[in-house]
Amino acid sequence: MFESLTDRLGSVFDNLRGKGALGPKDVDEALREVRRALLEADVALPVAKSFIDKVRERAVGQEVLRSVTPGQQVVKIVHDAMVETLGTTPAPISLAAAAPVVIMMVGLQGSGKTTSTAKIAKRLTEQQKKKILMASLDVRRPAAQEQLKVLGEQTEVATLPIIEGQQPVDIAKRAVQAAKLGGFDVIMLDTAGRLHVDEALMTEMADVRAVSEPHETLLVADSLTGQDAVNVAEQFHGRIGLTGIVLTRTDGDGRGGAALSMRAVTGVPIKLLGTGEKLDELEDFAPDRVAGRILGMGDVVSLVEKAAETIDAERANKMAAKMKKGQF
Ligand SMILES: Nc1nc2c(ncn2[C@@H]2O[C@H](COP(=O)(O)OP(=O)(O)OP(=O)(O)O)[C@@H](O)[C@H]2O)c(=O)[nH]1
Ligand SMILES: [Mg+2]
Known part of the structure; x- marks a missing residue:
């Protein structure tokens, strides 16, 4: 990187x-x-x-x-x-809200949302002993919900049972209900991506946001995307409001500009770095360390x-x- x-x-x-x-x-x-x-x-x-x-x-x-x-x-x-x-200070994920705390993951197709969802859930379970419920709201891609279920089994994190044909907003509502009943600390909502930011995606995200009231809304962005990353971050931030950025594929030979630009343009802190495909390949974003890397x-x-x-x-x-x- x-x-x-x-x-x-x-x-x-x-x-x-x-x-x-x-x-x-x-x-x-x-x-x-x-x-x-x-x-x-x-x-x-x-x-x-x-x-x-x-x-x-x-x-x-x-x-x-x-x-x-x-x-x-x-x-x-x-x-x-x-x-x-x-960003001068590291920005960890905040869970300072009434349980169940909702973390909503958003981003373009293939940016690493589902993988990052599982990585964060695994980390919060292991490091903070939190009881997490993951739910896939991805009804666009066949087998997307199944993918999260499998990751849940691998990480021993609970996933919301799949109901065929249920739409994202209803899945989100059901996740909140289930988390309240089951005494979960955190709900992680994994959403569907699109190739480009479009109106259908933004409407869907805004609707899910309205019913689930996330405490953290994290944009998952591929560090290999160049100039376009800024536009994507700006549009998501403008429409649904972001609280953090997860930068993935920092293990690749990306050129780092995306991180600098997204942070500078939106003011939204980069919270975590994805450093590989494995589920423990997640690191805190430390600005001074990354600046050191750049330099x-x-x-x-x-x-x-x-x-x-x-x-x-x-x-x-x-x-x-x-x-x-x-x-x-
Ligand atoms: N090398 C590397 N690969 C990653 C990282 N994060 C995710 N991936 C890989 O990227 C691919 C896509 O990841 P997903 O988590 O399925 O991406 P997504 O955003 O959920 O994709 P859609 O749901 O289709 O929009 C998978 O093969 C992951 O293993 C990372 O930090 N480093
Ligand atoms: Mg996905």
Whole structure:
């Protein structure tokens, strides 16, 4: 995941690392490369633009510190801006509502909704000892409900019994009833996808939402989708209101731009990452770790940490010197 962006920025920073001082020309040269890298990684144009503006504003005119190289300074600015864009704090799934708490999974066809439903149910069962009921509202694809039933058996999570011919809204109502009667903590509603966002899908999602009043509405999005991911996220968010994003297939050679763009455009936090087909291949989304991945994994992260330490120390020294002179 995010490999091309990583490579790209890696070579930019290699060029910068050799320099002693950083003029405005250097900043612009570096930012041109960063911008190109973002666009190549399928980051949406407006997102890339505002990201670059944010970085430029911070980089130009910043005092050159003696103890870190200009390259390190820029790495840190880009890294911090990226963490901010991705979301500064991790956002776990919230169950802070009256039981049964409803989690509704939405997204395009094949994005990984059903798999992610089972993964989340498994995790909440194992880690939080929650009693979960999964229900498939997918009456479009033959055997879709059967697929969730099988996943339920594999994960030992209960699934709502299938009633042939029942429609999504009625299945949702039945799931809520069954969960109340059965003393379940959480209901996970797995919905049907479409190839594209269309009116029929949105109406169906809005109707299901109205009867089940989900506490979490999670958009499941394939990290391999490029520019279109932003439109999909915007449309779902505008119509039914999202509380989080689950980014799947991050184990593939996706280019990472989708994550950055969806978060920046909708403001909806990315909550979880799907990292494989297996049911325990689910990870918390940690913005600083992902930014580190985008910027070049371990070495950049430790570089940033070192830069931060020396920057802090140098600032503290300057401050102390000023105080001594009675300038405060
Ligand atoms: N490598 C990888 N494969 C995944 C991941 N998540 C889901 N898949 C695979 O993607 C395929 C589609 O997943 P589903 O969960 O059925 O997708 P869906 O959104 O429910 O699909 P529809 O119900 O047809 O809209 C399956 O083969 C999954 O195993 C992931 O994080 N990594
Ligand atoms: Mg499905």
